[in-house]
Amino acid sequence: MNRAIETVQLCxxxxxxxVADAIDFRLDVGARHALIGPNGAGxxxxxxxxxxxxxxxxxxxxxxxxxITVLKQDQRVKQGxxxxxxxxxxxxxxxxxxxxxxxxxxxEGFAGDxxxxxxxxxxxxxxxxxxxxxxxxxxxxxxxxxxxxxxxQRITEIAVALGLKPKVLLLDEPxxxxxxxxxxxxxxxxxxxxxNIAVLxxxxxxxxxxxxxxxxxxxxSGRILIEGAPDMIAQDPTVRQVYLGERRQPC
Amino acid sequence: MTASLDRSTGDDTAMLDSxxxxxxxxxxEALPWIVAVIAFFAFSDYLALLAQILATIIFAxxxxxxxxxxxxxxxGHAAFFGAGAYTAGLLAANGWGEPLTGLLAAAVAAGAIGFxxxxxxxxxxxxxxxxxxxxVAAMLYELANKASRLTGGADGLQGMQVWPIFGxxxxxxxxxxAFLYCFAVLFLCWLIVRTIVxxxxxxxxxxxxxxxQRMHAIGAPVNRRKVLVYTxxxxxxxxxxxxxxxxxxxxxxxxxxxxRSGTILIMLIIGGVGQLYGAxxxxxxxxxxxxxxxxxxxxxxxxWIGLFMVLLVLFARGGVLGVWARWRDxxxxxx
Numbered sequence: 206m207n208r209a210i211e212t213v214q215l216c217x218x219x220x221x222x223x224v225a226d227a228i229d230f231r232l233d234v235g236a237r238h239a240l241i242g243p244n245g246a247g248x249x250x251x252x253x254x255x256x257x258x259x260x261x262x263x264x265x266x267x268x269x270x271x272x273i274t275v276l277k278q279d280q281r282v283k284q285g286x287x288x289x290x291x292x293x294x295x296x297x298x299x300x301x302x303x304x305x306x307x308x309x310x311x312x313e314g315f316a317g318d319x320x321x322x323x324x325x326x327x328x329x330x331x332x333x334x335x336x337x338x339x340x341x342x343x344x345x346x347x348x349x350x351x352x353x354x355x356x357x358q359r360i361t362e363i364a365v366a367l368g369l370k371p372k373v374l375l376l377d378e379p380x381x382x383x384x385x386x387x388x389x390x391x392x393x394x395x396x397x398x399x400x401n402i403a404v405l406x407x408x409x410x411x412x413x414x415x416x417x418x419x420x421x422x423x424x425x426s427g428r429i430l431i432e433g434a435p436d437m438i439a440q441d442p443t444v445r446q447v448y449l450g451e452r453r454q455p456c
Numbered sequence: 457m458t459a460s461l462d463r464s465t466g467d468d469t470a471m472l473d474s475x476x477x478x479x480x481x482x483x484x485e486a487l488p489w490i491v492a493v494i495a496f497f498a499f500s501d502y503l504a505l506l507a508q509i510l511a512t513i514i515f516a517x518x519x520x521x522x523x524x525x526x527x528x529x530x531x532g533h534a535a536f537f538g539a540g541a542y543t544a545g546l547l548a549a550n551g552w553g554e555p556l557t558g559l560l561a562a563a564v565a566a567g568a569i570g571f572x573x574x575x576x577x578x579x580x581x582x583x584x585x586x587x588x589x590x591x592v593a594a595m596l597y598e599l600a601n602k603a604s605r606l607t608g609g610a611d612g613l614q615g616m617q618v619w620p621i622f623g624x625x626x627x628x629x630x631x632x633x634a635f636l637y638c639f640a641v642l643f644l645c646w647l648i649v650r651t652i653v654x655x656x657x658x659x660x661x662x663x664x665x666x667x668x669q670r671m672h673a674i675g676a677p678v679n680r681r682k683v684l685v686y687t688x689x690x691x692x693x694x695x696x697x698x699x700x701x702x703x704x705x706x707x708x709x710x711x712x713x714x715x716r717s718g719t720i721l722i723m724l725i726i727g728g729v730g731q732l733y734g735a736x737x738x739x740x741x742x743x744x745x746x747x748x749x750x751x752x753x754x755x756x757x758x759x760w761i762g763l764f765m766v767l768l769v770l771f772a773r774g775g776v777l778g779v780w781a782r783w784r785d786x787x788x789x790x791x
Binding site for chain 1: 658
């Protein structure tokens with residue numbers, strides 16, 4: 206399989222605290238890959254490094270055949286590397302439709318046009334609305350984010366990311382804070398993602414992880430502990446010890 | 457994902473149509489201009505004050521563009537207002553009194569200062585940015601103060617000779633020309649700002665205001681956009697300063713003062729921030745109130761303005777437009 210992204214000896218530390226310790230990680234094209242690990246393992250840091258929100262101390266990040274280590278976040282997004290946030294990072298006072306339309310405007314490259322009215326780019330609005338329909342958000346299209354239930358906001362997060370037509374999608378705890386009864390919708394949304402998108406899922410919810418991931422990497426203290434198929438991870442004694450908890454029987 | 461776009465449902469199409477046509481002109485937008493025309497005929501003794509109000513609305517619009525739309529917190533916009541005023545003033549005092557080119561030169565000078573200072577200070581945000589904007593204005597203030605040979609220093613710039621507009625319309629002592637001049641320039645500036653805020657660029661500015669982190673994550677060159685809007689805003693502030701310099705034929709150090717940066721914010725807050733028309737409400741309210749208070753109580757008028765502000769912040773958050781929007785929501789709910 207072709208690689209979508211690969212990190213080579215990726216390191217980052219905050220003062221004396223090493224949060225990424227020589228991480229060699231590879232995400233294949235079309236992958237459904239989960240990154241798990243206990244709190245403070247450095248999962249979100251890893252997302253921040255790959256997406257470009259943080260600069261690595263050393264190491265390289267490849268996107269396809271390109272070395273993107275020195276690219277800024279917005280440049281990486283233009284190359285198809287898109288992330289969502291663990292805590293909702295939306296335009297809270299703007300409507301759901303506007304949130305997605307802004308993303309499409311950036312992707313299409315007309316967001317810098319300061320002469321023509323935004324509404325003239327009608328195709329972008331129609332596309333945004335179609336995306337909302339597909340995700341079941343159409344009834345709330347005109348509501349500001351602040352009027353949405355938390356679970357719906359999480360889906361909007363994914364909608365904004367999809368508006369960018371990602372090749373690689375980093376989902377940072379998409380189900381965090383979502384009431385159990387709504388997690389199903391999020392699983393459904395992720396399962397219906399186009400198969401050519403490489404998805405890296407960072408998640409605590411093991412039901413979600415084992416439902417979706419075809420491959421799992423376990424991160425502990427900024428280091429990769431083990432990587433493999435879900436069955437293998439679930440049965441690995443060290444993983445059970447550090448993370449899953451002895452009594453838990455996933456799948 | 458196979459997203460089927462079902463355009464047959466009329467409701468959705470109508471909704472999206474109106475979403476796409478948010479830039480259309482609404483009847484209420486004619487109101488400020490009608491009021492201005494009425495004021496021109498009804499208060500012909502106050503045309504000088506009215507012209508100042510019109511020019512100050514441009515200044516407030518420029519602040520609204522930076523603060524209200526892009527969320528750039530500034531306490532130093534007098535830097536650009538003053539730069540424009542001194543540019544137009546120095547030109548007119550040194551043999552070039554043609555007003556329109558004076559305005560243009562003021563816009564360019566102020567815009568250039570906005571661009572250079574913006575490129576440096578817009579990397580910061582919040583309180584740090586606030587301090588930086590303040591420092592830029594303070595530096596220009598001291599510069600104008602020290603270069604007293606050129607600017608007249610604390611005594612102000614003397615001897616401005618502003619030529620007639622188009623070589624025809626002389627500035628008269630009643631302020632008729634000044635009023636019409638400011639009216640025309642305000643109209644133009646309003647069109648420019650209105651075009652910008654409804655453009656795709658303008659929408660992306662609201663994104664920057666609402667969540668910078670997210671703007672980075674959707675691939676927006678945030679810093680470039682901020683510098684651009686700051687430059688445009690600075691140029692507009694420069695035009696406002698130049699207008700006041702040309703119509704009053706005088707420039708004092710006050711154009712660069714912290715007080716001016718502060719009062720323009722107060723005026724905008726009274727009207728409502730980030731809604732384009734806050735400037736048209738807040739500026740006349742404040743300036744007319746100031747004029748009245750100063751007549752009734754020449755010594756303590758600032759106290760009354762202060763009291764008014766405290767009450768406004770306590771009971772009328774969002775300014776006049778905020779109160780209006782809440783009243784409208786409330787009356788809708790009651791129905």
